Amino acid sequence: MNLPPVSTTSTAGRYAPSPSGDLHLGNLRTALLAWLFARTSGRAFLMRVEDLDRVRDGAEQRQLDDLRRLGIDWDGPLIRQSEQLAHHDDAIRTLTEQGRTFECFCTRREILEAPSAPHLPPGAYPGTCRELTADQRAERARQRPPAVRLRAGAGEWTIHDLLHGDFTGGLDDVVLRRNDGVPAYNLAVVVDDAAQGVDQVVRGDDLLTSAPRQAHLAHLLGHPQPVYAHVPLVLNVQGRRLAKRDGAVTLRELHERGHDPLALITQSLGLPALSPADLLERFDPSSLPRTPWVFTPPA
Numbered sequence: 038m039n040l041p042p043v044s045t046t047s048t049a050g051r052y053a054p055s056p057s058g059d060l061h062l063g064n065l066r067t068a069l070l071a072w073l074f075a076r077t078s079g080r081a082f083l084m085r086v087e088d089l090d091r092v093r094d095g096a097e098q099r100q101l102d103d104l105r106r107l108g109i110d111w112d113g114p115l116i117r118q119s120e121q122l123a124h125h126d127d128a129i130r131t132l133t134e135q136g137r138t139f140e141c142f143c144t145r146r147e148i149l150e151a152p153s154a155p156h157l158p159p160g161a162y163p164g165t166c167r168e169l170t171a172d173q174r175a176e177r178a179r180q181r182p183p184a185v186r187l188r189a190g191a192g193e194w195t196i197h198d199l200l201h202g203d204f205t206g207g208l209d210d211v212v213l214r215r216n217d218g219v220p221a222y223n224l225a226v227v228v229d230d231a232a233q234g235v236d237q238v239v240r241g242d243d244l245l246t247s248a249p250r251q252a253h254l255a256h257l258l259g260h261p262q263p264v265y266a267h268v269p270l271v272l273n274v275q276g277r278r279l280a281k282r283d284g285a286v287t288l289r290e291l292h293e294r295g296h297d298p299l300a301l302i303t304q305s306l307g308l309p310a311l312s313p314a315d316l317l318e319r320f321d322p323s324s325l326p327r328t329p330w331v332f333t334p335p336a
């Protein structure tokens with residue numbers, strides 16, 4: 038009997054919340070979009086808890102409950118970033134063996150106060166520790182443990198975004214391992230996406246400017262470039278990113294005040310008030326709003 042060839046290439050989208058508190062309407066809207074992009078393009082949908090930073094007790098469970106309650110499901114077991122440390126270590130070792138890393142002893146303040154090179158964006162790493170000698174490193178290591186940075190070199194990288202088209206950003210010597218020994222976000226996100234077969238990254242457009250660096254890192258590690266969709270954020274009336282202090286913005290708070298959070302989200306996307314499963318037939322990425330949604334929380 039001739040069976041069709043089995044594809045060994047896994048393709049997946051994902052949602053990657055940080056368990057630092059309850060998800061608000063903006064987070065839930067991004068999660069729904071990531072789910073819709075993945076499910077309508079025949080991909081698996083993975084849930085990865087990015088718990089290397091800012092973990093609040095009970096937040097993971099509440100976030101997952103809220104996502105399920107909204108009608109978002111995921112494939113396979115939940116993945117926690119803190120359980121992927123061996124992959125992160127391997128990647129940093131690979132880059133180090135390629136001569137692509139260096140130890141950095143700078144504090145945040147030293148970086149902000151350093152005269153920045155004219156071609157670098159404000160706040161970019163000015164290169165202070167890039168060429169330290171072994172003696173200088175030993176001397177600095179007596180004061181504080183080093184972070185590990187990528188020796189990115191000058192240059193830029195272009196990614197393709199389904200909503201923004203080609204987007205080019207400058208490369209920076211990003212931190213790969215923080216000086217407390219924990220893998221840094223930019224490294225972990227790239228390593229985890231590749232290890233989990235994620236080839237579609239849908240997230241808030243505050244991360245658009247990080248995407249070129251991350252795609253470049255993926256390239257250095259020999260991983261394929263994902264396709265991106267950076268979706269507009271939800272803003273408060275002051276035009277700032279919606280936050281919990283803005284009022285009733287979580288699923289529970291909105292329910293308690295008699296609102297249907299899913300209907301608010303679908304309406305903001307120009308979609309009918311249907312369940313995620315019923316939206317699959319109606320979802321058209323090309324007609325998504327391209328501007329932020331300004332949300333006034335109910336009293």
Ligand code: GLU
Nearest residue numbers: 053054055087226240244
């Ligand atoms: N964990 C990040 C956040 O909650 C998302 C990172 C990503 O999607 O790449 O903002």
